[in-house]
Amino acid sequence: MRKIFGLITLLTGLFMVYFLSTPQRISGKPIPPLGKLLNPYSGAWQNVDKVEDYTDFELKSEQITDEVKIVFDDRMVPHIFAQNLKDALFAQGYVEAYHRLFQMDLSTRSPSGTLSEVLGPNLLDYDKKQRRLGLSYAADNAVKGWAKFPEELKNIDAYTAGVNHYISSLSVADYPLEYKLLDFTPSEWTNRHSALLLKAMTQTLAGYEEDIEMGNALRILGEKDFNSIYPDRNVKDIPVTEGPYTKRITQNATELIRTNLPSIVRPRSPDGVGSNNWAISGSKSATGKPILANDPHLGLSLPSVWYEIAITTPEFSAQGVTLLGMPGIMIGFNQNIAWGETNVGHDVSDYHTIEWTDASKTAYMLDDKIVQATLKIETYTVKGEKESYDTVRYTHWGPVVEDETNLALRWIAHDEAPTPDFMAFVNGMQCDNYDDYLTATEDFYAPAQNFIYADNNDEIGLRINGALPIKKYRQGVTVSSGNKTSDGWLGIIPRDENPQERNPSRGYVSSANQYSATQEYPYYYNGNFEPYRGRTVHKYLTEKDTIDVTYVKMMQNSTFSMLAKEALSVMLPLLDSTNALHAYAKGLKRWDFNYDANSLNPVRFDKWFTAFHQMLWDEIYTLQANIALPNPDVWVTVNLIEKETNSTFYDIKSTPYVETLKYLINTSFMQIKDDTISPLSEEKNAQILHLTRLPAFSKTDIHVGGTKHSLNAMQQTFGPSWRMIVALGDIPEAYGTYPGGQSGNPASPFYSNKIAVWAKGEYDRLILSRTPESISKSLFTISITNEK
Amino acid sequence: MKNSIFFLVLFLGTLLVSKFLPWWTIAPIAGVLTYSIKAKPAAGFFISLVAVFLAWLISIYIIDNGTVASLMGKLFQVSAFITPLVAALLGGLLTGLFGLSGALLAPKNKNWA
Numbered sequence: 001m002r003k004i005f006g007l008i009t010l011l012t013g014l015f016m017v018y019f020l021s022t023p024q025r026i027s028g029k030p031i032p033p034l035g036k037l038l039n040p041y042s043g044a045w046q047n048v049d050k051v052e053d054y055t056d057f058e059l060k061s062e063q064i065t066d067e068v069k070i071v072f073d074d075r076m077v078p079h080i081f082a083q084n085l086k087d088a089l090f091a092q093g094y095v096e097a098y099h100r101l102f103q104m105d106l107s108t109r110s111p112s113g114t115l116s117e118v119l120g121p122n123l124l125d126y127d128k129k130q131r132r133l134g135l136s137y138a139a140d141n142a143v144k145g146w147a148k149f150p151e152e153l154k155n156i157d158a159y160t161a162g163v164n165h166y167i168s169s170l171s172v173a174d175y176p177l178e179y180k181l182l183d184f185t186p187s188e189w190t191n192r193h194s195a196l197l198l199k200a201m202t203q204t205l206a207g208y209e210e211d212i213e214m215g216n217a218l219r220i221l222g223e224k225d226f227n228s229i230y231p232d233r234n235v236k237d238i239p240v241t242e243g244p245y246t247k248r249i250t251q252n253a254t255e256l257i258r259t260n261l262p263s264i265v266r267p268r269s270p271d272g273v274g275s276n277n278w279a280i281s282g283s284k285s286a287t288g289k290p291i292l293a294n295d296p297h298l299g300l301s302l303p304s305v306w307y308e309i310a311i312t313t314p315e316f317s318a319q320g321v322t323l324l325g326m327p328g329i330m331i332g333f334n335q336n337i338a339w340g341e342t343n344v345g346h347d348v349s350d351y352h353t354i355e356w357t358d359a360s361k362t363a364y365m366l367d368d369k370i371v372q373a374t375l376k377i378e379t380y381t382v383k384g385e386k387e388s389y390d391t392v393r394y395t396h397w398g399p400v401v402e403d404e405t406n407l408a409l410r411w412i413a414h415d416e417a418p419t420p421d422f423m424a425f426v427n428g429m430q431c432d433n434y435d436d437y438l439t440a441t442e443d444f445y446a447p448a449q450n451f452i453y454a455d456n457n458d459e460i461g462l463r464i465n466g467a468l469p470i471k472k473y474r475q476g477v478t479v480s481s482g483n484k485t486s487d488g489w490l491g492i493i494p495r496d497e498n499p500q501e502r503n504p505s506r507g508y509v510s511s512a513n514q515y516s517a518t519q520e521y522p523y524y525y526n527g528n529f530e531p532y533r534g535r536t537v538h539k540y541l542t543e544k545d546t547i548d549v550t551y552v553k554m555m556q557n558s559t560f561s562m563l564a565k566e567a568l569s570v571m572l573p574l575l576d577s578t579n580a581l582h583a584y585a586k587g588l589k590r591w592d593f594n595y596d597a598n599s600l601n602p603v604r605f606d607k608w609f610t611a612f613h614q615m616l617w618d619e620i621y622t623l624q625a626n627i628a629l630p631n632p633d634v635w636v637t638v639n640l641i642e643k644e645t646n647s648t649f650y651d652i653k654s655t656p657y658v659e660t661l662k663y664l665i666n667t668s669f670m671q672i673k674d675d676t677i678s679p680l681s682e683e684k685n686a687q688i689l690h691l692t693r694l695p696a697f698s699k700t701d702i703h704v705g706g707t708k709h710s711l712n713a714m715q716q717t718f719g720p721s722w723r724m725i726v727a728l729g730d731i732p733e734a735y736g737t738y739p740g741g742q743s744g745n746p747a748s749p750f751y752s753n754k755i756a757v758w759a760k761g762e763y764d765r766l767i768l769s770r771t772p773e774s775i776s777k778s779l780f781t782i783s784i785t786n787e788k
Numbered sequence: 789m790k791n792s793i794f795f796l797v798l799f800l801g802t803l804l805v806s807k808f809l810p811w812w813t814i815a816p817i818a819g820v821l822t823y824s825i826k827a828k829p830a831a832g833f834f835i836s837l838v839a840v841f842l843a844w845l846i847s848i849y850i851i852d853n854g855t856v857a858s859l860m861g862k863l864f865q866v867s868a869f870i871t872p873l874v875a876a877l878l879g880g881l882l883t884g885l886f887g888l889s890g891a892l893l894a895p896k897n898k899n900w901a
Contacts, residue, residue: 010819013885017812020878035882037876039811040847044860045875048852126851173807181863697860745857 019352023183023384030120032181042173044180046377049748054780059169062787064090070784074777075764076750077320078743079310081772086158088311089327089426091784093189094326096307100744101167101186102176103303104325106691108196110267111135111203111207113380114573118184119692120383128390129267131378134333134399135199138414141251142195145416152420156191159327163189171675177746182439184383187661196448197325204298205343206447208528209266211351213409213630215259220623228649229632232477234531236639238538240450240462240511241499242381245520253473257353257481263399263628264351264402274530275342276556276711278510278537279454279462281503286548289728290454292554294331294340297713298721300688302698302752304740306722308332310769311429316768318429319734321722328425331724333734335431335768338457338726344717346468346529348412348446350475350489352397352482361403367484373400397482406495410489412446412467419443422463434459434502441465442495450511456728462509463500464516468493471524493523510537512711531635532562532709538712549735550729556723557712557761559595563634564699568593570641571612574665582673595712597681597705604672606707612668615636618652634709680705684716688739688748688755697746702739704759712761723763735763794825795835798883802843814840814879815886822890829891834888841880848872 020035037043054072066083068091073079078095082088082254097104109115113127113136130136146153169184179185216225216626275296282289308468309329320332331340357363363372374394378525382388393400397408401666420443427440434453441451441463448466469489481487499516514534516525539562540555541547568588575585584604591601616622617632640647641661652659677683690697706714713719719739727733737760743750757764769775798821802814820838822832848857849872860875861868 002892006889009885009892013815013882013889016882016885017815019831020882034878038860038871038878039806040844040851040875040879041806042811043875045851045856046846048856050853177859419885577887601859657901696859747859749855 009063016318017540021403027050030159033183034184037180042171044177044747045699045746046173047177047747049743049745049750049781051749056781056783059094059165059782059784060787061090061161061165061212063158063165064784064786066786068784069772071769071772071775072094072779072781073775074767074779075308076779077308079312079769079772080171081312083314085313085315085426085430086155087784088313089155089158090162090165092309092311092322092327093159093164094166094310094782094784096322097166097189097551099742100303100307100324102178103264103691103744104189104193106178107200108193108325111196111200116383117383118182120200121385124357124380124382124388127380128378129265131390132392132399132401133203133266134392134394134409134411134414135203137376137394137399138411139192139200141414141416142198142421145190145418146191146195146422148419149420152423153191155426156194156327156422159194160191161187176744178322178768181721182692188206188679194325194327197585198422199413200640201323202447203267204447206348207266208345208347209264209349209351210630211476211479212259212261212263212405213628215257215262216627217255218622219258220480220627220629221619225619229617229636230630231517231636232526233472234276234529234633234639236535236635237531238501238535239515239528239618240534241501241517241519243518243520245518245522247520248522254477254480258476260405261405261479264405264407266401273310274513274533274713276510276512276533276537276713277340277342277450277452278541279338279452279460280508280547281460282458282505284541284545284547285727286546287727287729289456289461289731290338290458291547291549291552291725291727292333292338292340292452292454292460293556293723293725294342294452295556295711295720295723296331296342297719300721300739302688302746303744304721304738306738307742308738308742310768316430317768319768320429320724321736322425323736326422326425327425327772328423329429330425331722331787333732333768334428334429334432334727335727335732337437337444338454338728338732338734339428339437340411340452340724343513344448344450344464344466344468344516345513345527345529346448346525347476348448348467348469349358349481350410351401351407352395352410353479354395354397354400354406354408354752355484356406361393364395365483368425371396374639381613388600395482396485397488407479410480412469414451415445415446415467417467419445421445433457438463450509450516451502452509454726456730456732459503460509461500461502462511464498465495468496468498468523471526473524473605474526475524477526490600497522506542508541510534510541512537522582525581529708531633533711533713534668536562536711549725549733552725553735553761553763555711556720556725557708559594559707559712561595561707561710562702563638563709564591564593564602564609564636566642567609568605570638571608571665574662575669576666577661579666579669579673584672584679585669595680595705595710597703597706598679600677600679602680602705603677603683603705603741604675606673607675607677608669609634611671612664614669614690615652615664616649617655618641621647623656674739684712684714686716686719688752689717696734699752699755702755702759723758724761724766732768735769737763740757751784790825791827791835794821794827794831795839797821798836802836802840803847806843806847812882815883818883818898819890822887823894824890825829826894826896827887827890827891832891833884834887834897837880838882840883841876844879845872845876848875
C-alpha cells in the first residue's frame with residue numbers, strides 16, 4: 001500500500017516536472033512553463049538588471065582584427081571605438097543583440113511568416129498573408145543580389161558575426177525574458193535576417209495599396225465623379241522639390257480597369273505612418289551654420305523601433321539611431337554632416353489581372369502565349385499543432401496574393417536590387433561632404449526615401465534615393481491589365497532624375513510625405529501623399545527669418561492642424577445663429593487649432609468634421625458595407641467646401657430632398673452638440689505596446705497631444721518615434737528623444753525610461769565623443785580583443 | 789538530528805547546485821535523499837518542501853530588486869508581493885512530492901520509523 005502510494009506521488013512529481021516545463025493552456029488562456037519561468041536560477045528572476053551590478057567585461061573573437069571598446073554612457077547609449085569599419089560593425093551587431101535580441105528575432109519573423117512557429121496557431125493566418133505577399137521570397141532575392149558584391153558583403157558579414165557572438169554566449173538563464181515566457185530559444189542570425197528587416201520596412205513604408213478599391217469606385221461612380229472624389233493631386237500642395245522640371249510629351253493615358261472585387265486584406269500600416277524633415281541653411285540659421293531636423297513617425301512599440309548608437313573609427317565619428325538588424329546609422333550626424341529620411345509615397349505596388357488557362361490555375365496567358373506559373377509550396381511550422389502548407393503561384397508580375405481574386409502583385413519589394421543597397425547607411429555615416437553623401441546613398445533601393453542632408457560647409461540638400469517606377473499616365477491608379485508584358489512598369493527613373501534639391505534659394509529643404517515634385521516633373525507620379533504637414537513645415541520656416549534650435553524644437557512638437565484651420569474657416573460661418581451661439585461653437589471660434597493634450601476643442605472638431613465628411617460622402621460611405629471603396633481624402637472635402645457653395649455631392653442620396661452645404665454643416669454639428677467628451681489625451685488614449693502586446697510589458701495612459709496632420713503627428717499608437725535636431729558647427733550641437741529606452745528587457749531601468757522626456761516634448765543632449773576617455777559618465781565598458 | 793542534517797543538505801544543495809543544473813533537478817535529489825536516509829513520509833515531504841521553498845525564496849530576494857516580482861505580478865494579475873512566494877512554493881511542492889515518494893518507496897527501517 002505504502003509503495004503504491006509512493007509510486008503515485010512519484011508519478012505526480014514527474015508529471016509536475018513536465019507540466020511546469022511546458023507551455024499550457026488553461027481555459028483557452030496560454031500559460032507559460034511556470035517552472036522554467038519562475039525558478040530563481042534560470043527563470044525570469046535572472047533577467048533583473050541592476051545598475052549597481054554593472055561591471056566592465058572582456059570578450060574575445062577571432063572575427064575582429066584590432067581591439068574594440070564599447071563604452072555605455074549614462075543614458076545606456078553604446079559608443080563603439082574601433083580601429084576599422086568591420087570591427088565597428090561587429091561591435092554594432094553585438095550591442096544590438098545585447099540589448100534587443102528578442103525584438104530582432106520577432107521583427108524578422110513577421111516578414112518571413114514564421115510567427116506561428118513561436119506564438120501559435122493564432123498567427124498562422126497572418127504568416128500565410130505575409131508569405132503570399134512574397135516577403136520571404138523578396139528576402140531571398142535580396143540575399144541573391146547581395147552575393148554579387150562580395151567586398152561590400154564583408155561589412156554585413158561582420159555585423160552578423162557580432163550578433164551571433166552574443167547569441168552563442170548565452171546560457172538559458174541569460175535568454176531575454178520573452179524567450180522564457182514564450183518558451184523558445186534564439187536561433188542563429190544570418191544576413192537574410194537583415195534582408196527580412198529591410199523588407200519589413202518596405203512593407204511598412206511602401207505597402208500602400210488601393211488598386212482594387214479605386215477600380216470599384218471607378219465602376220460605381222463613373223469617370224467624372226471618380227476624378228472629382230479621388231484626384232491624383234492636391235492643388236494646394238507645396239511639393240518637396242520645386243525643380244525646375246520640364247514636362248515631357250504626355251504619353252497616352254492608361255485605360256483604367258473597372259473592377260467589382262473584394263479587398264485583398266493585407267497586413268500594412270494604418271494611415272499616419274510618415275515623417276518630417278527639414279534642413280535650414282546658414283543664412284537662415286541663428287548659428288550661421290545649417291540646422292537639420294528629422295522625426296520619423298511610425299508605430300510606437302516597446303522596445304522602440306530605434307536604437308541609439310555612436311560609432312568611432314580613425315576615419316569618422318558618427319552618432320544617431322539605427323534600425324535594429326541593419327548595420328550603419330540611419331538617422332544621425334558626425335563631426336561634419338547630419339542626415340535623415342522621410343518616406344516617399346509614390347505607388348510602387350500594383351495588381352495585375354491574370355487570365356488562367358484553366359481552373360487548375362497553373363498556366364496563364366501572357367503576350368498571347370501560355371506561360372507556366374511557378375508553384376511554390378510554403379511550409380509552416382505551427383507551435384502546438386502539426387505543419388501547415390500553402391501553395392503560392394508566382395507569375396511574371398509576382399505572387400498571386402489571393403487565389404480567388406486572380407490578381408498578381410508587382411511590388412518593388414520583390415526586386416533583386418542591382419546595387420549593394422544595404423551599404424547606404426554604412427557609407428552615409430562616414431561622409432564629410434555632399435557629393436560623397438550623394439554617392440554613398442545612391443545605391444539605396446527600397447523603400448524610397450527623402451534623404452535630407454546638411455553640413456558645416458553650409459551645404460543643404462535633399463534627394464529621393466530609391467527605385468521609383470516609370471509609369472504611363474495614370475498607370476496603377478486602379479488594377480492593371482496583366483495580359484501583356486508591356487502592361488508593366490516602363491523601367492526605373494534614372495537616379496539623377498529622381499526629385500532633388502541642393503542649396504535652394506529659399507534657404508531650406510524639407511519633406512513631410514507630400515508630393516515629391518511639381519506638376520512639371522517629367523514622370524507620372526501618383527500614390528499616397530500627406531496634404532497638411534508639408535505645408536505646415538513651409539509655414540513655420542517662411543514665417544521666421546532667423547531660426548534657432550528652440551524654434552525647431554517648437555516645430556517638432558507643434559500640434560497645429562492646418563486641416564482644422566481651413567475646415568473651420570468655412571464651417572463656422574455657415575452655422576445657423578442658434579448653433580453658432582452654442583458654447584462648443586464659441587469655443588471652436590476662439591480655438592488656435594492646436595491639438596493640446598488637455599483641450600476639448602480638437603475632440604469636438606474631430607467629431608464634427610468626421611460626421612460632416614461622412615454625410616458629405618454618403619455616396620461612398622453608404623456603399624462601403626457592400627463593396628470595397630477607398631475613403632475620400634479629408635483634403636478633398638476641404639478643397640470642395642472652400643470652392644463650391646453648390647455641388648451635387650452635398651445632396652444626401654437617400655432622402656427625397658436636395659440638401660445643401662449649410663444643411664450638412666448644421667446637421668453634423670447637432671451630432672456633437674450634447675456629446676459628453678473628455679480632453680484630447682483621454683480620448684486619444686495613447687499607448688506604447690510591447691511587441692507581444694502583453695499589457696504587463698506595455699505603457700498606457702500616455703499624456704500627449706497631436707493629430708496625424710500636425711507636425712507632432714501623435715495618434716493612439718503611431719507618432720514621432722525619434723526626434724532629432726542637429727545644429728552643425730565645429731562641434732555639432734545635437735538633441736534627440738524617443739519613446740522607449742535602450743534596453744529591450746522589461747525588467748531593466750533602461751526599458752521605458754525615455755518615454756517621460758519624449759512625452760513632455762523635451763530632448764536629451766547627444767554628445768559626440770571622439771575617445772573612450774571623453775565620456776565622462778559611463779555605466780560600463782566592453783572590451784573585445786582578437787582571440788589569437 | 790538526522791532531519792536537521794537532511795534539511796541543511798537540501799537547503800544548501802539547492803543554493804549551490806541549482807545554477808548549474810536544470811531547474812527541477814533538486815526535486816529528484818531530494819527523493820534520493822529521503823530514500824537513502826529512510827525518512828518518515830511526513831518529514832520527507834515537509835522538510836523537502838520547506839528547504840527548497842526557503843532556498844528559492846531567499847535566492848529570489850537576493851537576485852531581484854523587486855522589478856521582476858512586480859512584472860510577474862502584472863503578468864499574472866496578482867500582487868507583486870506574492871509572486872516570489874508562489875515561485876518558491878512551486879519549487880517546494882515539487883520537491884516535497886519527490887521527498888515524499890522517496891520516503892514512501894524506501895524499505896522500512898524500524899530504528900528510523
